[in-house]
Amino acid sequence: MSIPGMASALTAFIGVILLMIIFGFMNPNFLSKTNLMSLARSICPYLLVGIGQGIVCITGNIDLSIGSVLGMSAMISATLICNGVNPIVAIIIDIIACLIVGVVNGVLVGKCKLPPFIGTLGTMTICRGVAQLVNNNYNTGDIGTAPLAKAVRDIFYYGKIGVIYYGVIVALIVWFIFNYIMNYTKTGRHIYAIGSNVNAAHLSGVNVFKTTTTAYLISAFTSCIAGLITMAAAGMGSMQAGMSYEMYGVAAAVIGGISTLGGSGLLIGVIPGASVWAILQNGLTLANVPVAMRNIIIGIIVVACVLLDIMRRLDVKVKKENKKE
Amino acid sequence: MKDEFAVSMEHIFKTFPGVKALDDVQFNVKPGEVMALLGENGAGKSTLMKILSGVYTRDKGDIYIFGKKIEGNLNTTKAQNLGIAIIHQELNMCQHLTIAANMFLGRELIKNGVLDNKRMNELAKAELAKLGASDINPETIVGDLPVGRQQMVEIAKALLMNAKILIMDEPSSSLSNAEIEEMFRIVKELRNMGTAIVYISHRLQELHHIVDRVTIMRDGKFIKEGKFSDFTMDQIISYMVGREITNQFPRDEVKRGKKILEVRNVYAGDRVKDVSFDLYEGEVLGFAGLVQAGRTETMRAIFGADKKTSGKIILDGKEIEINSPEDAIKNGIVLAPEDRKKEGLCTKLSIRQNISLPNLDEVSSKFGTIDKTKEDELIKKGYEALTIKMSSSEAAVESLSGGNQQKVVVSKWLARNSRVVIFDEPTRGIDVAAKVEIYQIINKLKKQGIGVIIVSSELPEVMGISDRILVFCNGRITGEVDARKTTEEEIMTYATKFYDAN
Numbered sequence: 077m078s079i080p081g082m083a084s085a086l087t088a089f090i091g092v093i094l095l096m097i098i099f100g101f102m103n104p105n106f107l108s109k110t111n112l113m114s115l116a117r118s119i120c121p122y123l124l125v126g127i128g129q130g131i132v133c134i135t136g137n138i139d140l141s142i143g144s145v146l147g148m149s150a151m152i153s154a155t156l157i158c159n160g161v162n163p164i165v166a167i168i169i170d171i172i173a174c175l176i177v178g179v180v181n182g183v184l185v186g187k188c189k190l191p192p193f194i195g196t197l198g199t200m201t202i203c204r205g206v207a208q209l210v211n212n213n214y215n216t217g218d219i220g221t222a223p224l225a226k227a228v229r230d231i232f233y234y235g236k237i238g239v240i241y242y243g244v245i246v247a248l249i250v251w252f253i254f255n256y257i258m259n260y261t262k263t264g265r266h267i268y269a270i271g272s273n274v275n276a277a278h279l280s281g282v283n284v285f286k287t288t289t290t291a292y293l294i295s296a297f298t299s300c301i302a303g304l305i306t307m308a309a310a311g312m313g314s315m316q317a318g319m320s321y322e323m324y325g326v327a328a329a330v331i332g333g334i335s336t337l338g339g340s341g342l343l344i345g346v347i348p349g350a351s352v353w354a355i356l357q358n359g360l361t362l363a364n365v366p367v368a369m370r371n372i373i374i375g376i377i378v379v380a381c382v383l384l385d386i387m388r389r390l391d392v393k394v395k396k397e398n399k400k401e
Numbered sequence: 402m403k404d405e406f407a408v409s410m411e412h413i414f415k416t417f418p419g420v421k422a423l424d425d426v427q428f429n430v431k432p433g434e435v436m437a438l439l440g441e442n443g444a445g446k447s448t449l450m451k452i453l454s455g456v457y458t459r460d461k462g463d464i465y466i467f468g469k470k471i472e473g474n475l476n477t478t479k480a481q482n483l484g485i486a487i488i489h490q491e492l493n494m495c496q497h498l499t500i501a502a503n504m505f506l507g508r509e510l511i512k513n514g515v516l517d518n519k520r521m522n523e524l525a526k527a528e529l530a531k532l533g534a535s536d537i538n539p540e541t542i543v544g545d546l547p548v549g550r551q552q553m554v555e556i557a558k559a560l561l562m563n564a565k566i567l568i569m570d571e572p573s574s575s576l577s578n579a580e581i582e583e584m585f586r587i588v589k590e591l592r593n594m595g596t597a598i599v600y601i602s603h604r605l606q607e608l609h610h611i612v613d614r615v616t617i618m619r620d621g622k623f624i625k626e627g628k629f630s631d632f633t634m635d636q637i638i639s640y641m642v643g644r645e646i647t648n649q650f651p652r653d654e655v656k657r658g659k660k661i662l663e664v665r666n667v668y669a670g671d672r673v674k675d676v677s678f679d680l681y682e683g684e685v686l687g688f689a690g691l692v693q694a695g696r697t698e699t700m701r702a703i704f705g706a707d708k709k710t711s712g713k714i715i716l717d718g719k720e721i722e723i724n725s726p727e728d729a730i731k732n733g734i735v736l737a738p739e740d741r742k743k744e745g746l747c748t749k750l751s752i753r754q755n756i757s758l759p760n761l762d763e764v765s766s767k768f769g770t771i772d773k774t775k776e777d778e779l780i781k782k783g784y785e786a787l788t789i790k791m792s793s794s795e796a797a798v799e800s801l802s803g804g805n806q807q808k809v810v811v812s813k814w815l816a817r818n819s820r821v822v823i824f825d826e827p828t829r830g831i832d833v834a835a836k837v838e839i840y841q842i843i844n845k846l847k848k849q850g851i852g853v854i855i856v857s858s859e860l861p862e863v864m865g866i867s868d869r870i871l872v873f874c875n876g877r878i879t880g881e882v883d884a885r886k887t888t889e890e891e892i893m894t895y896a897t898k899f900y901d902a903n
Contacts, residue, residue, distance in 0.1 A: 262761040262769040269758055272747035279706055279738050279745075280759035280813065281730040339749040 084333020084385055085345035091331075091381065092348045092355065099359035106362050113239055115358050120247040121146075122350035124302040125321045126328025127254050128295030130346050133329050134258075135291045136271040136338025137185055137192035142299045142325050144203035145174050146318025149303025151207040153228075154216040154313025163224040171300050177203055178296030182289025200322070208315050216313040232308035243305050250301055254294060255343045267291055271338030327353055331381050352381070404468040407432045407566050407597035408453065408485075413462035415448055422448045426462075426623045428616055432565070435588060435598045435611050437629065440618035441641055441860070446601055449618070450568050453599075454487045455480035466566070483566075486559035490571040492551050496544035501525040503543050504558040528557040532587050549580025556587060567591065568599040573607060574693060585610050603691045605634060605897050617641055635890060642860060642889040650865025651837065653844040657868070658682030660718075661852040662734075662821050667712030669702035674876040676712070680821060680852040685843060687867030687884060688856040690896045695876035696856045697739055700823050704736040705729045716820065730759060733820035737810050737827060739856070741803075745810040748799040755798050755809050756783045760817045783812035804835035811842060822846055823854040828862060840866050860889045874898050 156166035184195035258264035269277040332345025415423040430436040455475035525539035662680040672695035705723040738744035764775040872895035880895030
C-alpha cells in the first residue's frame with residue numbers, strides 16, 4: 077500500500093485479532109457474546125480520545141488537556157442535570173464549554189506559539205480545576221431516572237440495538253465524521269500539510285492558526301463526548317474522570333500508526349489502536365492478572381508495538397535510500 | 402620547499418554523486434599570511450576547506466601540513482590536533498553557556514573531580530586578552546554578547562586549542578562596520594603571531610585591508626594564485642566569473658505589456674531596505690546578488706510570508722493589502738520558494754496532495770469537501786506544464802528525485818491562474834535537462850502575459866533568462882541592468898557595492 081499509515085493500521089488490526097485469539101484460549105469467557113459486547117463498549121472512550129489526540133498529533137502537536145476536558149465534561153453535564161437543567165440543554169452547554177478549551181489551546185499553540193506540551197499542560201491543570209469547581213469539590217450525585225436523564229444514560233451507554241450498544245454507535249458516528257473530514261475535505265488536507273511541513277503549508281496559503289485551532293477543537297469535542305459516555309456509565313459525575321486519558325489517546329493513535337511527529341497516519345488506525353488498549357485491559361482482567369502486573373504488561377506491550385513500527389519504518393527508509401544510490 | 406607553507410594541498414579531487422566538486426585543485430598558505438580564497442557560490446571553496454578541516458575526505462591528492470605529508474584521511478579530530486580550526490559563517494556556540502564554558506567545551510578542566518571554573522575563567526580571560534579584549538568577562542553568557550564578540554570568542558577558542566591554521570568563512574557577513582574593523586585588527590594580530598589564515602569572502606572591496614595573497618577558484622577548478630597587489634579588482638572578478646556563456650538559456654522574446662506590479666519603499670526585517678521596483682506583463686525580472694543580499698527576504702515580504710515594516714504593493718493600479726500568503730495567493734501573486742525541502746513541499750504527502758494544497762479553494766465545495774474529479778483536472782493541468790515522470794500521483798514526494806521534486810514545487814503554482822509568479826532559486830541542485838524545462842515554463846508564463854520574477858544566485862542563469870535584472874546588495878537595490886547588454890562583471894560590481902564599505 078502506498079498510503080502512508082495504512083500498513084501500520086493493518087498491522088494493528090492483525091494485532092487485535094491475535095490478542096483476541098490469545099485471550100480466547102486463556103479464558104473461553106473472553107469470546108462470549110456478552111463480553112464482546114461490553115468490550116466493544118469499553119473501547120469507545122479510548123477510540124474517542126484517540127481520534128482527538130490522533131488529529132492533533134497529525135498537525136505535529138499534542139493535546140495534554142484531553143483527560144481533564146473529559147473530566148470537566150462529565151462534571152459539568154452531571155452537575156447541570158442534577159440541578160434540574162434539561163439534559164439536552166445541559167449537554168449543549170457542556171459541549172460549548174469544552175469547545176472553549178479547544179479555542180484556548182488553539183490560540184496558545186497556534187497564535188502565541190507556545191510549545192504545545194506547555195500550553196496544553198496549562199489548560200490540562202485549569203480544566204481539572206474547573207471539573208473540581210463546578211460542584212464545589214464534590215462528585216455529583218446520581219443523575220436520576222427522569223425520562224430525559226434515562227435517555228442520556230441509554231444513548232451514551234446502556235441502550236442497545238440487537239447486540240450493539242448505542243455508545244458504540246455514537247463513537248462510530250463521531251469516527252465517520254472526522255474520518256471524512258480528514259480524508260475528503262480541505263480542512264483535513266490542511267491538517268496533514270501543517271504537520272508535514274508547516275513552512276511549506278504557510279507558503280501555500282494555509283492558515284496555520286486556523287488549522288491548529290480546528291485540530292484542538294476536534295480534540296476538545298471528542299473528549300467531551302468521551303466525558304458524556306463516562307458520566308452516563310457511572311450515572312454521575314466524578315472529578316477524577318478521564319485521568320491519564322490524554323496518554324491513552326496517544327497510545328491509541330500511535331499503535332494505530334499515527335506519527336507523533338506529524339504529517340502521517342490514518343484515522344482508521346485509531347480503531348485497532350484503541351481496541352488493543354481496551355482488549356489488554358479486559359483480557360488481562362479476565363485472566364485474573366493483578367492490577368499492578370496488568371499495568372506493567374500493558375506498558376511493555378505498547379512500547380514494543382511502537383518500537384516494532386519504528387523499526388519497520390526505518391527499515392523501509394534504509395531500503396529506499398539504498399535503492400536510490 | 403614545502404616547508405615554507407603551513408598548508409599545501411596538491412591535485413585535490415572530489416566527486417559527489419553527479420557533481421565533480423573539485424577537479425585538480427591546488428592551494429597553499431604560509432604561516433603569518435592571510436590568503437583570500439575567492440570564487441562564486443558553488444566554485445568549490447567550501448568543499449576544499451571542508452577537506453582541509455576533515456569534514457569531507459578527498460578522493461585523490463596530497464595534503465602537507467607544515468611540510469609533513471598527511472597519510473590517509475583526515476577527520477575533524479585529527480585536523481584539530483594538527484592545529485587546523487575553522488570559524489564558520491554561522492557561529493557554533495552554546496548560546497546559554499558562559500564564554501569560558503564554551504571555550505573549554507569537551508575539554509573541561511577538572512580539579513578534585515569537579516569543574517575547575519576558576520582556572521578555566523583565568524585561561525579564557527588570558528586568551529581573550531591576547532586578542533586585545535581584556536575587557537570581556539569570561540563568565541558572561543555567550544548569547545548576551547553581540548555577534549562580533551561571539552566571533553572573537555570563537556577565535557579565542559581556536560587559539561586555546563593551539564590553532565596554527567585558521568579558516569574564516571565569510572567572517573564579515575553578519576558584522577557591523579565597527580565590528581568588522583575590530584575583526585580586521587584581530588586578523589592582523591594573528592598574522593603577526595604567525596598564524597596562517599584562510600579568508601573566504603564575497604566582499605571584494607574589503608580584501609585590500611588585510612589580504613596578502615589570493616587563490617581564485619571557479620567551477621571546482623583552480624584558476625589563479627598570486628599576490629593580491631598584482632591584481633586589479635576587475636581582473637579578480639573576471640577570473641571568478643569568466644566562464645563562457647553558452648546558449649543553454651532559451652529566452653523567448655515577448656513584447657512587454659502594461660505594468661502589473663508596483664512595489665514601493667518596502668522595508669522588512671533588517672535585510673530589506675527601501676525596495677521599490679515595477680514589473681510588467683510578459684516580462685521576466687531577474688534578481689541578482691550575493692547569497693543573503695536580501696532578495697529572498699524581499700520576495701517573502703511581498704508574498705506576505707514575513708511582515709513588512711512599511712511599504713506599498715500595487716497590483717494593476719490598485720493598492721493591495723498583503724498580510725499573509727493567503728492574501729497574496731488570492732490576489733494572484735504566488736511564490737515558489739528557495740528551499741524545496743524546508744519550504745516548498747510537504748515531503749511525506751503525495752504528489753497529488755502537494756500540487757492541490759494551494760489550490761484547494763478551487764476544487765472544493767462550499768463546505769470544504771474536495772471534488773475528486775475537479776482535483777484530477779487540476780493535477781492534470783499542473784502535470785501538462787511539466788513532464789513529471791512518476792509512477793502515480795499518489796506517490797510520496799520524498800520518493801522523487803530532486804529535479805522532479807522541483808517540478809512539483811513549480812506545478813503547484815501553474816495549476817492556477819496567477820498574475821505574478823515569483824521563482825526563488827528555481828534550479829538549485831537540479832540537472833541541466835530539468836533546468837531547461839523550468840526555463841521553458843518561465844517562457845511560457847511570459848507569453849501568457851504573466852509577470853515573472855526570478856531570484857537566482859547563478860549569474861549566467863539570471864542573465865540568460867531575464868529581460869531586466871535588479872541587483873541587490875545588503876538589503877538594497879544597488880543597480881538595474883538590461884540582461885541582454887550587461888556583463889557579469891557589471892553585475893558583480895553592483896552586487897558588492899556595500900553602502901557601508903564606501
